[in-house]
Amino acid sequence: CTLKKTAMQLAFADGNPKANIMIIGEAPGNEEDRAGKPFVGPAGKLLDKMLESIGLNRTNVYITNIVPWRPPGNRNPSVSEVTICMPFLERQIELVAPSLLILVGGVASNALLGIKQGITKIRGRWYTYHGNDTSNQLEIPTIPIFHTAYLLRSPSKKKEAWSDLLKIKKHLDDLE
Numbered sequence: 001c002t003l004k005k006t007a008m009q010l011a012f013a014d015g016n017p018k019a020n021i022m023i024i025g026e027a028p029g030n031e032e033d034r035a036g037k038p039f040v041g042p043a044g045k046l047l048d049k050m051l052e053s054i055g056l057n058r059t060n061v062y063i064t065n066i067v068p069w070r071p072p073g074n075r076n077p078s079v080s081e082v083t084i085c086m087p088f089l090e091r092q093i094e095l096v097a098p099s100l101l102i103l104v105g106g107v108a109s110n111a112l113l114g115i116k117q118g119i120t121k122i123r124g125r126w127y128t129y130h131g132n133d134t135s136n137q138l139e140i141p142t143i144p145i146f147h148t149a150y151l152l153r154s155p156s157k158k159k160e161a162w163s164d165l166l167k168i169k170k171h172l173d174d175l176e
């Protein structure tokens, strides 16, 4: 993946690989590139606050991105970059085997669910992630939410984000 050449370093994952909850964003940004960890900049701090509001933190979630290297200038990863990195992400999901996937933003949601609708239509709805290994048919409940970087730019959307968090909390409570 040519993103490796322009990034400072790999920002592979953070949190607990044994967690039941896996959170997948789009791509590392500037601060993630420097730290070598996903979601450590402003969007990550908001994500932490949102998780905390429903009793979660990086000891009980696992966090990664669709691509593990920062795209130059924080552009969206291209289709070919997403395609090249996808088998590694699919394998990561199989290995972590979470019981809930939270997809942060439209890029992650479209790439993993194979749907083209925008995030405004699909956020807060339940989908099933199946993976692509036919010998290990996964069925993981999956919910797309607004990207936290978008919420920082459009704080009025936090109301919808809160209702999505409550759905996630209810799902987790029902599992107990």
Ligand code: URA
Residues within 6 Å of the ligand: 025, 026, 027, 028, 029, 032, 037, 038, 039, 040, 041, 043, 044, 065, 104, 149
């Ligand atoms: N945005 C993302 O999608 N992922 C990160 O790790 C940071 C910002």
